[in-house]
Amino acid sequence: MKPAHRPLPAGDADASGWKARTAVGFGDIIPRADGARVVTMVQMLGDLVFVGLVLQVMIGAVKLGLRRRATASAGFPDSSNQGDAGPAN
Numbered sequence: 001m002k003p004a005h006r007p008l009p010a011g012d013a014d015a016s017g018w019k020a021r022t023a024v025g026f027g028d029i030i031p032r033a034d035g036a037r038v039v040t041m042v043q044m045l046g047d048l049v050f051v052g053l054v055l056q057v058m059i060g061a062v063k064l065g066l067r068r069r070a071t072a073s074a075g076f077p078d079s080s081n082q083g084d085a086g087p088a089n
Contacts, residue, residue, distance in 0.1 A: 015041060022048060 015037040022044040031037045 019044070 015031070031040045
């Protein structure tokens with residue numbers, strides 16, 4: 001009796017692993033050649049790095065906004081009201 005599965009060659013196993021890690025490529029486009037698999041894996045890795053950088057920028061912007069809000073509520077003047085004459089009576 002033959003086993004129901006066959007072992008994957010190293011390139012196929014790597015490509016399948018990256019597909020699972022990035023949650024893309026499950027049947028949409030399947031690269032057949034080894035070179036195409038390598039290009040696809042590099043693109044998936046680049047996409048992960050890009051998403052990480054975008055998230056880092058977004059989190060930094062939120063932290064900066066929270067810091068500005070905290071200093072404004074502490075009574076420190078910010079650049080938006082430097083020309084004001086003072087508090088209204």
